[in-house]
Amino acid sequence: MLFRRLIQIFVSPTNVYDDIRESRVGWWQPWVWVSILFIIGGFLTIPAQHAVMQMNPKMTPEMAEKMGSVAYFQLIFAPAMCLIIAFVAAGISYPIVTMQSKEATFKKYFTLILFSNLIYALGYVIACVIIRMKGVDNISSPDDLKVSFSLRMLAPEASPVVKGLLSSIEFFSIWGLIIVMLGLKRIFNLRTGQAIACMIPLWLLYVALSIMGEVFGNFGG
Numbered sequence: 001m002l003f004r005r006l007i008q009i010f011v012s013p014t015n016v017y018d019d020i021r022e023s024r025v026g027w028w029q030p031w032v033w034v035s036i037l038f039i040i041g042g043f044l045t046i047p048a049q050h051a052v053m054q055m056n057p058k059m060t061p062e063m064a065e066k067m068g069s070v071a072y073f074q075l076i077f078a079p080a081m082c083l084i085i086a087f088v089a090a091g092i093s094y095p096i097v098t099m100q101s102k103e104a105t106f107k108k109y110f111t112l113i114l115f116s117n118l119i120y121a122l123g124y125v126i127a128c129v130i131i132r133m134k135g136v137d138n139i140s141s142p143d144d145l146k147v148s149f150s151l152r153m154l155a156p157e158a159s160p161v162v163k164g165l166l167s168s169i170e171f172f173s174i175w176g177l178i179i180v181m182l183g184l185k186r187i188f189n190l191r192t193g194q195a196i197a198c199m200i201p202l203w204l205l206y207v208a209l210s211i212m213g214e215v216f217g218n219f220g221g
Helices: 002-011 013-021 028-055 061-100 106-134 160-168 171-188 192-220
Strands: none
Touching: 002 013, 002 028, 002 106, 013 106, 013 171, 028 061, 028 106, 061 106, 061 171, 061 192, 106 171, 160 192, 171 192
């Protein structure tokens, strides 16, 4: 059952929506899979991250070794971070959902958000696999750790804000938002316009996170 819903959210999300609506699935099921995918992705990129750290002239071998240990330690906290991020995203947008539907409950909406995060997690793993396939020897700068399926590639020399905006127009993020929109329509009987209105805070949050990632990435470089 757990594995079946993992596959269905990609190929037949309507079945998942019906399970959420009828309370046949809880938030912990998608959370387990999202956590596993992010742990796998993080583990795959550790060698590349270590290579980038060694390029820093201020980084001594001892510091690099310690930071490498921290990278493994961070994998332990991945499940908690996945849960917190999903909770914040659901909390920010849920008030609009309740304005659109009296049938809405936070538990069902939170479950939907976590299922949509499986789409982002898949994109993350694919990006991490690409980084790993490049090989550590081909890592020459922090930018080599950025694999995106967005419009960011159209303006590699733009300002962090512009690059962040372009990064938010990304295949997996759009797919995830569509999953939420269709889920809102199916679970809470919203019209298309109402469902789109509920997605706006989620997209704005993603834009903000994308811009922050570019800004702090520049500082780190």
